[in-house]
Amino acid sequence: MRPVDPQIAWTPHTVELNREEFAKRLHEALTVYVTAMDYPRGTEFHRAPMWTEHSTRPGWKAVGALAGPESGSPAVESLVGIAYGYHGSSDQWWHQQVLHGLHRSGRPQSEISAILDDYFELTELHVHPNGQGHRLGESLIRHLLHDRSERSVLLSTPEVFDEDNRAWRLYRRLGFQDVLRRFRFSGDSRPFAVLGRGLPL
Template sequence: MIEFRGAGPAEFADRLEAVIGIYAAAMRPPTDQIAGRMSIMRTHGTYPYFQCYFAELRHSSSEPDIVGFAYGFRGEPGQWWHDVVHRGLADKMGGEAADAWMGHAFELAEIHVHPDHQGKGIGRAMIRTLCAGRRERSAVLSTHDRPTAARHLYADMGFTDLLPRFVFPGGREEYVIAGRPLPLP
């Protein structure tokens, strides 16, 4: 049985090895990027209003296995992703629209489910759980700009494309920046 359990910054940092294992299984990044991603995740745990949920598979007598995780935080000026996306939105839509989306936003930083457990509604449930009760006016995220299961899920949950074909500084892959007003229905 899958259960969702909240974790604060300290537990998130303690469970980072398990988290990065799920990230690697789900995303299959080049091995040389894992240490950098782990460092980014550790930093995210220090951001304001950080919130994390683990999707755990409970066994009768042993410790549960983490099969998915999702986390986010309130984005603020001075954070790399926040500033890059705000600048991109301002260039495309104008400063007022960028402020409306990013001025008081909950940034969904990572949402991953181990491939053995995908397609069972875990990602959707984690997003709903993570966003429940948030006081921010919008939720924003980035995902690969191609027809993936994640992209379909976000669209199905009401996220709209704000910046398609977006390339982060120093990168080559195209992403889409998506957002939706909070609360989720």
């Protein structure tokens, strides 16, 4: 498996990855994820089974950003960005957590239903640090959400002071609005925001 090129000298382009291509690129995708999030090495091994299981969920779609000396030749291109998600549903842990949070926030049932009835969960979005700040994140989201049939898209992202990081700036620029703030998922002490917007983008 080729590593992510630390010196991205080529202009990346985004492509949809089917399940087989995603499985082939899983190690590369997890390397981008661990590097972008600055997680300890080894995290990727814990995440591999979860990302693989996610790829079997209804409505799953993945998009990768590839860069290499021969644009359009996947065999010689490295993965420098990854985004995926799937159709949200009530049997999923994330859905149940957000539902609980919405109930606790005192929202009326009609509003909760409108938020959770028909959405695409944008589960992962990561760009290798050497490729960030060039609208690749935006291209990945636009490609991922293109032609989705759901009414809305939801995601969760860690709270940061003043919304001062690339993820927050990107989501705000694309019109994502607050669904829940300072929300704590079970088993994670960090506060998260749940953001969403209507589709199409």
